[in-house]
Structures are given as structure tokens and as C-alpha cells.
Amino acid sequence: NAGVTQTPKFQVLKTGQSMTLQCAQDMNHNSMYWYRQDPGMGLRLIYYSASEGTTDKGEVPNGYNVSRLNKREFSLRLESAAPSQTSVYFCASSMDLLPYEQYFGPGTRLTVT
Amino acid sequence: EDQVTQSPEALRLQEGESSSLNCSYTVSGLRGLFWYRQDPGKGPEFLFTLYSAGEEKEKERLKATLTKKESFLHITAPKPEDSATYLCAVDNYGQNFVFGPGTRLSVLP
Numbered sequence: 710n711a712g713v714t715q716t717p718k719f720q721v722l723k724t725g726q727s728m729t730l731q732c733a734q735d736m737n738h739n740s741m742y743w744y745r746q747d748p749g750m751g752l753r754l755i756y757y758s759a760s761e762g763t764t765d766k767g768e769v770p771n772g773y774n775v776s777r778l779n780k781r782e783f784s785l786r787l788e789s790a791a792p793s794q795t796s797v798y799f800c801a802s803s804m805d806l807l808p809y810e811q812y813f814g815p816g817t818r819l820t821v822t
Numbered sequence: 823e824d825q826v827t828q829s830p831e832a833l834r835l836q837e838g839e840s841s842s843l844n845c846s847y848t849v850s851g852l853r854g855l856f857w858y859r860q861d862p863g864k865g866p867e868f869l870f871t872l873y874s875a876g877e878e879k880e881k882e883r884l885k886a887t888l889t890k891k892e893s894f895l896h897i898t899a900p901k902p903e904d905s906a907t908y909l910c911a912v913d914n915y916g917q918n919f920v921f922g923p924g925t926r927l928s929v930l931p
Contacts, residue, residue, distance in 0.1 A: 742918070751922050752911075752921040757918060799865050801865075807919070808854045810871055811868070811919070813858075813865030813866045814865050815864055815865050
């Protein structure tokens with residue numbers, strides 16, 4: 710089992726460009742999440758999907774959109790990238806919403822210039 | 823506002839020198855507290871879940887404990903491979919975790 714996979718691993722964008730971060734899990738989990746991690750701060754939730762067909766905003770959703778394509782895949786889109794979105798992005802999945810533990814992907818390091 | 827803090831921010835130990843990391847939380851309700859390990863350039867890896875005060879869990883050189891206001895991650899006789907950032911996260915009966923900022927542990931040979 711690959712667990713949670715993310716693509717790409719690294720990306721550099723210019724301000725105003727758009728991109729989609731891809732995430733897939735092979736653990737048959739119902740719930741999936743997108744986080745960002747910035748130096749000195751805890752992981753912050755951007756969006757989550759409790760189950761296939763549903764998505765909800767987390768703590769910091771502005772500037773992002775998501776799509777739960779099917780049970781395995783959950784993508785994060787930046788429509789018009791800004792330097793404040795420079796961060797490391799992690800996708801995670803869990804059997805269901807809390808209190809189940811979450812399993813994380815390897816991350817995407819995004820730089821917006 | 824629910825909050826999770828961790829101390830110290832960074833800790834350097836000699837191999838074999840035992841110590842503890844702290845996770846303090848102020849939340850309206852606690853359903854569970856989770857510990858994760860994060861290696862540089864990687865995603866967090868699940869370690870433990872604690873549900874009630876007085877509960878303890880162990881895994882190799884790590885032991886996690888929980889009180890009503892904080893959790894400790896005790897590291898006994900650490901090895902260099904224990905070097906990582908340790909994150910705690912709280913389930914406050916919300917839909918998602920509240921994460922702490924982490925403690926960066928370095929174990930020197």
C-alpha cells in the first residue's frame with residue numbers, strides 16, 4: 710500500500726498563476742483533508758471532505774478550492790496564487806472524521822514569487 | 823478560543839539522556855489527544871492517541887501520558903534516530919484537530 714500520495718513534490722509559481730495539487734489514498738478511507746504548514750505555526754486546516762461528495766471549509770480556506778473527485782482522490786486548487794500562499798501543503802486521510810487518527814502524505818513545497 | 827501549546831520549542835539531548843516534551847491545551851472539551859512524529863521533509867506520522875486523564879501508552883522508547891490540562895511525551899534513553907519534530911493535536915469535539923506548533927528534538931551521538 711502506498712498510503713497517501715501527493716503530486717507534485719515541489720512547485721514554484723509566479724503571483725497570479727494557478728495550479729492544482731493532487732492527492733490520492735489507497736486505504737479506503739472516507740475522510741480527506743488539506744493542511745498547510747508554516748514555520749513556527751501548527752498545521753492549519755484548509756478544507757476537508759467528510760465523505761465522497763462533500764467538502765467543507767477549515768480554518769484558512771480563502772484563496773483555495775477543492776474537489777473530491779472520488780473516494781480515493783482529493784485535489785486542492787489555487788486559482789490566483791499569492792506570495793502568502795508560499796507554504797508546505799499536506800494531504801491527509803482518515804477512516805472517518807474525528808476521533809480517528811489521520812494519515813499524512815509526504816507534502817508539496819510551494820513557493821510563490 | 824481553543825489553543826494548544828508545546829514546550830520547549832527545541833530540545834537537544836545527548837544519546838541516552840532521557841527527557842520529556844510537554845503539550846498543554848485549553849479547550850472547551852477533550853475527546854482525544856494525538857501525538858505525531860515529523861521527520862524533515864516528510865508528513866507527520868501517527869504515534870499515539872490518549873482519551874482520558876491518567877491514560878498512558880508506550881512504543882519503544884516513547885511513553886505518552888495525559889492529565890486534565892496537558893500531555894507529556896517521555897523519551898527514555900533516546901537515540902539519534904529519535905531526532906524529529908513531535909506534534910500534538912487535540913480533538914475538541916469539533917470536526918478537526920487543533921495542532922500545536924511542535925517540539926524539535928535533536929539527539930546527538
